[in-house]
Ligand SMILES: CC(C)(COP(=O)(O)OP(=O)(O)OC[C@H]1O[C@@H](n2cnc3c(N)ncnc32)[C@H](O)[C@@H]1OP(=O)(O)O)[C@@H](O)C(=O)NCCC(=O)NCCS
């Protein structure tokens with residue numbers, strides 16, 4: 001399985017990084033150096049405040065004295081905000097953090113543009129349009145493009161930003177060059193408002209693999225005694241409760257990344273991309289998820305529901321770096 005990493009853009013300095021703390025960490029400790037620096041003993045603080053800056057007249061008439069209110073200084077308040085849409089955390093007020101978040105958030109919601117230049121580069125890069133007029137539930141029609149994951153040029157640079165966005169959104173690590181060499185990327189394009197431009201609203205990375213593990217039926221949970229089953233099982237992911245049989249079985253296709261923009265979810269984009277990959281990844285051979293010929297490496301909650309629905313219980317699990 002791919003290792004989980006922070007939701008962060010690696011090009012940025014450690015101090016100003018957008019980060020998505022792991023579930024165990026809390027925002028109150030962020031950034032640790034800052035809070036440690038600013039905190040000081042209350043006595044010291046009082047002595048500074050108590051320095052006689054101004055003379056204050058004290059009225060002798062006690063009955064006229066106003067009721068005083070206790071004021072509190074909150075000197076350790078965090079400026080880290082977590083976006084409810086893209087789930088990214090960023091430092092409010094830090095310009096580069098906010099700009100990175102805005103860009104990321106827009107890509108997560110509405111996707112990236114596929115313009116004239118990308119369209120023109122299709123032929124020279126070997127990108128293939130493998131399905132046209134693919135109808136979604138909301139009636140919109142799109143097309144599916146397949147391209148080598150190592151492609152260069154205009155398409156290559158667009159894909160590298162797209163993959164970075166997907167990795168941050170999934171808290172996933174960067175795909176290694178070996179994985180990319182064995183992969184094809186399928187993109188779902190929808191016509192955009194602007195003339196002659198499309199939007200990339202869905203993407204899957206399909207990887208040639210050899211082995212994967214069969215998922216144990218959901219009845220096998222943490223409470224189930226392994227010895228009560230005739231076959232041993234392994235827990236793949238503590239939080240999802242996913243269990244697999246450890247034997248590695250021959251499997252042709254691995255899906256290492258799958259992502260649909262939040263504005264287009266539940267319209268059938270992911271299912272269309274998966275079906276396109278199943279039909280075209282191996283030349284002349286249609287792969288059947290029901291028969292265990294396809295595996296996933298990532299297992300988010302939504303991904304697991306999709307796995308069950310589209311794969312009808314036959315999707316396997318594989319380790320994208322050691323398959
Ligand atoms: C998971 C994801 C790719 C699904 O994309 P999608 O285009 O919305 O999926 P589809 O429309 O093809 O869904 C097919 C079926 O899967 C199930 N499904 C998918 N997402 C679901 C969700 N969030 N909740 C419940 N069921 C869901 C449904 O049964 C759906 O059919 P229905 O809409 O007719 O009920 C998308 O939610 C996503 O990008 N999530 C963030 C990234 C992620 O988690 N990737 C998965 C890594 S394993």
Ligand SMILES: [Zn+2]
Nearest residue numbers: 083085086105
């Ligand atoms: Zn956001």
